[in-house]
Amino acid sequence: MKKTNPNINKENKVISIRGLKKAFEDYKVLRGVDLDLYQGENLVVLGRSGTGKSVLIKIIAGLLKSDKGQINVLGQDVNKLKSKELDELRLKIGFSFQNSALYDSMTVRENLEFPLLRHSRDLSQQEIDNLIETVLDAVGLAQTINQMPSELSGGQRKRIGIARTLILRPEIMLYDEPTAGLDPITSIEINNLINEVQRRFNTSSIIITHDLTCARDTGDRIVMLLDGQFQRQGTFEEVFNTDDKRVKAFYDYNFIE
Numbered sequence: 001m002k003k004t005n006p007n008i009n010k011e012n013k014v015i016s017i018r019g020l021k022k023a024f025e026d027y028k029v030l031r032g033v034d035l036d037l038y039q040g041e042n043l044v045v046l047g048r049s050g051t052g053k054s055v056l057i058k059i060i061a062g063l064l065k066s067d068k069g070q071i072n073v074l075g076q077d078v079n080k081l082k083s084k085e086l087d088e089l090r091l092k093i094g095f096s097f098q099n100s101a102l103y104d105s106m107t108v109r110e111n112l113e114f115p116l117l118r119h120s121r122d123l124s125q126q127e128i129d130n131l132i133e134t135v136l137d138a139v140g141l142a143q144t145i146n147q148m149p150s151e152l153s154g155g156q157r158k159r160i161g162i163a164r165t166l167i168l169r170p171e172i173m174l175y176d177e178p179t180a181g182l183d184p185i186t187s188i189e190i191n192n193l194i195n196e197v198q199r200r201f202n203t204s205s206i207i208i209t210h211d212l213t214c215a216r217d218t219g220d221r222i223v224m225l226l227d228g229q230f231q232r233q234g235t236f237e238e239v240f241n242t243d244d245k246r247v248k249a250f251y252d253y254n255f256i257e
């Protein structure tokens, strides 16, 4: 069980959502979602496949438009931003998507340099080297700097992917299914890394998952998306301390040691 991060700032909401609705044709995916993410907090969004977890983070990042509702991210109303302002806001958000692959033809160093060269053109080589060193150290893979992605394990590739996201120093991290497809030991390493990122960089994170071990070990707070709304929220115990059959079924289908 995770010890709640003592540095969460409840006075500062980095994300605040009210009454969010989103449908695709007749299918109402999100049916009135309210959500707050506090500075320094790891918030886990739990939900079964197809409940709209990815849709939610795409809306937060301005990659999808909502049908209704207020979406405030880092003090800005996402619905009102022009495309250039949205691009600037996105630079403060780090995405770790399920399929965010590394460039196979580039070394680890080149993969990490890539976002810097694209977005921070005025950095010196020394500054770039220092940033690469910092993020590689944070993910515990300093020794892989000259390796090719094909020489790394799946878990290492995932960690380098997270390092590549961190290199732009995002204020918010969005992790979409961070442990999907990983074995249990590697999953634990990724869960620890998510907490390490929170501790070292003081980021605020949303972690989308249906892996209860990941939820239990990374979440300061957990919300459960059921039928298009957040129906349960609190600590891991609070969320599952219920007779609601849908919640129990979710618990039973996961394996918890």
Ligand SMILES: Nc1ncnc2c1ncn2[C@@H]1O[C@H](COP(=O)(O)OP(=O)(O)OP(=O)(O)O)[C@@H](O)[C@H]1O
Binding pocket: 024, 029, 047, 048, 049, 050, 051, 052, 053, 054, 055, 056, 210
């Ligand atoms: N661009 C789109 N056009 C039409 N339907 C979509 C689109 N994006 C998502 N959907 C639908 O919305 C629903 C929610 O999708 P979403 O990807 O958010 O699920 P999820 O909770 O993240 O599931 P998983 O855990 O399997 O990734 C699904 O039924 C999906 O088919």
